[in-house]
Structure formats: C-alpha cells, structure tokens
Amino acid sequence: MHFGHANSLRQAKAMSDYLIVGVHTDEDIMKNKGPTVATQEERYKMVRACKWVDEVYEGAPYVTQLAMMDKENIDFVVHGNDITCDADGNDCYQEIKDAGRYRECQRTQGVSTTDLVGRMLLLTKTHFDRPQDGEAPSHIEDMYKHAQGAVKGSPYTGVTQFLQTSQKIVQFSSGTEPKPGDKVVYVSGTFDLFHAGHCDFLEAAKAKGDYLIVGLYTDLEVNAWKGSNWPIMNLHERTLSVLANRHVDNVVIGAPMELTPELLEHFHVDVVVHGERPVAKKDQGVDIFKVAREKGTVETVQSGSELHAEMVVERILKNKQMYEERNQKKIDKELRIMKAVEAGTIKMK
Known part of the structure; x- marks a missing residue:
C-alpha cells in the first residue's frame, strides 16, 4: 500500500463523514488482476493503520453492488479516475454509476x-x-x-x-504539536516500501509515549548503508508513506543517521525507540544511538512482525x-x- 493509495483515501475521507474501505481477498485479486505483493491480512492491517480510515470491510466483493451498499448503509462509492474491470472486462462500478452513487478522486501522479x-x-x-x-x-x-x-x-x-510539493506534505501532515506534559518518542529509519511490519513497529513505538516523531534517512545514507538500488522509494515518497500512518505525529525529513544532541533537544525527545533488527553502522562499530543511550533514554520494542523491506522484494524476485x-x-x-x-x-x- 503506497502513498498514492493513501492519497485516494484522504480525498475520499474529505468527501464524507465516515470512511469504510473495502479490501479484496487474495483469491479475488488473483482472479481479476494478478498476484498480490502483500497478503490480505497484511493489507487489512495497512489500510486500518491509515489515518483517514474509519473502518475496514474485509473480503469486499471485487464488483461493488447496490445490494451490498444498502446492507452496509453506504451512501456512495469513491474510486480513482480510472476504470477498474473484472476478469471479463466489465466495469466493476457500472451499477453504482448508473444509480448515481459514484464519486471520483484524482490519482496521485508519479506512483503506481x-x-x-x-x-x-x-x-x-x-x-x-x-x-x-x-x-x-x-x-x-x-x-x-x-x-x-x-x-x-x-x-x-x-x-x-x-x-513533492509543500501542499502535499501539508495535506498528509497532522499539523499537531506536543501538548504540555506529553512524552515525546523518536524513532528513525529507512521505512522503504512501507509495509505491515512498519505499521506494527510504529504502533509499538507510539505506545511508549504520547507524541511520535519519525526520522527518515536520506537516499544517499540509505544507499551507502544498503548498496545496490536501495532505497526503492526516494525520500519524498517515503515521507508521505510514513505521514499517512495514524500513529505518526511528525516526520524529520532527512534526519541524521547518528543521533545528535541538537536533534534531541530541539524536539524535546524523552525516549528513543528502535526495533530488534540490525541497526545501521553497527557493523562499523558505530552506535548511532550513543547520545541517547548515555542518557538512558533508549528502548527496544518488539513489533511482533518479522516482515521487512527485503522480504517484500524477495517475494517479487522469487x-x-x-x-x-x-x-x-x-x-x-x-x-x-x-x-x-x-x-x-x-x-x-
């Protein structure tokens, strides 16, 4: 689920009071479209973690029908300004369009x-x-x-x-500041190919405090660390992906990989959280959390997920x-x- 999907959900939410997002099963997608990248359970989780979603309709039918809409008390359907067809080439929303209960949002340029x-x-x-x-x-x-x-x-x-534009960042941002007395949590990383494992980690990190800030490493730092063609998504794309997550309050775009006293002081960080996966520069003998560790403010969280970006790529290459x-x-x-x-x-x- 990329930031283009999130932007569609943002637009749909702006048209409504309550947003239900139907997510198809792997079986239906395979039949009508082809193999999925994420499993249906992972997709349910990612959509549910999007800040503009109120409810997820699991196993939604691939072809939307009026009878289902009436049963679920749905007023209208929102879809992007393209045509989605079933395996037989029929418009999945034709019945809805004919009934006048269809609205469109604009697709996000530059991603699919x-x-x-x-x-x-x-x-x-x-x-x-x-x-x-x-x-x-x-x-x-x-x-x-x-x-x-x-x-x-x-x-x-x-x-x-x-x-990337400043307007798009504003649209995705929560625009909130920490309230007096809030415990500020800071995490940093690549967050490439935003996936269900990231959702689990950010939820666990947010549970450590009240206000969650995510630092995103630059493309140059990520490439120097991981090599090859990494990152798959550039810094601007990764920024929107993270901002769309309901657990994230703010993002530091191009954050330093090695924590600095200035960053911690500027954002009034109370606790620095990281996961259990290997940390960047550890193989070089560099502790990127040294400043926070000396203050005793570093905590490791277990997200409960083993999924990471390399695994997503492995699924594709396999x-x-x-x-x-x-x-x-x-x-x-x-x-x-x-x-x-x-x-x-x-x-x-």
Missing part, C-alpha cells in the same frame, strides 16, 4: 503499484546492465520503460517522476516471471480500455 513492482524487479543483477547500442532490450526492460512512460502507454500505469506477466497484462488491459474510451464504447463516468 506496477511501477513499484518494476523497480523491485530491476534489483536483479542481470537488469543492472542496460542494453548496449544495437542490442534488443530485455522483456522486463521494455516493460519497465513502457510503465515509466518512455513509450506511449496507459495514463494510469505509466508514471512520471514524482514531484516469482519474477509471474509479476512481469502481471505488469504487462495490466498495461495491455488499460491500453485496451483507453482505446474503447476513445471509440466511445466505454464511458469514464
């Missing part, structure tokens, strides 16, 4: 699940080598260029560079061909839909 899967696929060593002049591009290289918009493609899957086919099918399907829209056989609303 297909694009992120493409980035993860390019972590494989063989794809570090770009084709030389005169050589044919590999299937994944061609597909990724298509998704990136290097060639004419779908306006939904094809993405442009994500451009079934590389399946995900390549998923991405290509999605691009092809969206192009067919756009041709039908241009021909007038399908209406966007």
Whole structure:
C-alpha cells in the first residue's frame, strides 16, 4: 500500500463523514488482476493503520453492488479516475454509476503499484546492465520503460517522476504539536516500501509515549548503508508513506543517521525507540544511538512482525516471471480500455 493509495483515501475521507474501505481477498485479486505483493491480512492491517480510515470491510466483493451498499448503509462509492474491470472486462462500478452513487478522486501522479513492482524487479543483477547500442532490450526492460512512460502507454500505469510539493506534505501532515506534559518518542529509519511490519513497529513505538516523531534517512545514507538500488522509494515518497500512518505525529525529513544532541533537544525527545533488527553502522562499530543511550533514554520494542523491506522484494524476485506477466497484462488491459474510451464504447463516468 503506497502513498498514492493513501492519497485516494484522504480525498475520499474529505468527501464524507465516515470512511469504510473495502479490501479484496487474495483469491479475488488473483482472479481479476494478478498476484498480490502483500497478503490480505497484511493489507487489512495497512489500510486500518491509515489515518483517514474509519473502518475496514474485509473480503469486499471485487464488483461493488447496490445490494451490498444498502446492507452496509453506504451512501456512495469513491474510486480513482480510472476504470477498474473484472476478469471479463466489465466495469466493476457500472451499477453504482448508473444509480448515481459514484464519486471520483484524482490519482496521485508519479506512483503506481506496477511501477513499484518494476523497480523491485530491476534489483536483479542481470537488469543492472542496460542494453548496449544495437542490442534488443530485455522483456522486463521494455516493460519497465513502457510503465515509466518512455513509450506511449496507459495514463494510469505509466508514471512520471514524482514531484513533492509543500501542499502535499501539508495535506498528509497532522499539523499537531506536543501538548504540555506529553512524552515525546523518536524513532528513525529507512521505512522503504512501507509495509505491515512498519505499521506494527510504529504502533509499538507510539505506545511508549504520547507524541511520535519519525526520522527518515536520506537516499544517499540509505544507499551507502544498503548498496545496490536501495532505497526503492526516494525520500519524498517515503515521507508521505510514513505521514499517512495514524500513529505518526511528525516526520524529520532527512534526519541524521547518528543521533545528535541538537536533534534531541530541539524536539524535546524523552525516549528513543528502535526495533530488534540490525541497526545501521553497527557493523562499523558505530552506535548511532550513543547520545541517547548515555542518557538512558533508549528502548527496544518488539513489533511482533518479522516482515521487512527485503522480504517484500524477495517475494517479487522469487516469482519474477509471474509479476512481469502481471505488469504487462495490466498495461495491455488499460491500453485496451483507453482505446474503447476513445471509440466511445466505454464511458469514464
């Protein structure tokens, strides 16, 4: 669940008083769309942890029906300004549109699940080598260029560079300051490919106090630490992902990896929390929490989750061909839909 999804939920919440988010099962998604990156239980958790969500409808039907809406006392459905079709090519929201109970939100430019899967696929060593002049591009290289918009493609899957704005940060921020007497908690990390494990960790960290600040490392520091093509998502993308989490009150964008007295004093940090996974620079003999540890304000929390970003990538690479086919099918399907829209056989609303 990336920040584009979170932005859709933010817009949907702004249209309503109470937001119910339907999340499909793995089985339904596999049948209608292709393999998922996260399991349904992980997706339930991630959506529930989004600050704009009031309720999660687990196992929501892939095709939304009026009977279900009436049963759940739902007034209208919100979806992005693209067309979602079932396995037979039918608009999943046609019945809702015909009844006048459909509203649209704007998709977030610069991100899509297909694009992120493409980035993860390019972590494989063989794809570090770009084709030389005169050589044919590999299937994944061609597909990724298509998704990136290097060639004419779908306006939904094809993405442009994500451009961060101050307005977007304000929209995602809680805008709150610690109240007098609040216990301020600080955590720091990469928070790349925001996933259910991050949600568990942030919830456990927030439980240590009243106000949670998350420090995000720069792309250069993350790459120097992890190497390869890490981070998958840049600092601006990771910022919005973390800000969308209901347990987070504030984010330090480009926080130093090694804690400084100035940072702790500036934010009036009472406790510094970290997880049980290996900490950056520990293999170099550097304790990045030294300043806080000397004050006795460092605590380790158990999130209860073993999931981490490398595991998410491993899922993709383990079934590389399946995900390549998923991405290509999605691009092809969206192009067919756009041709039908241009021909007038399908209406966007």
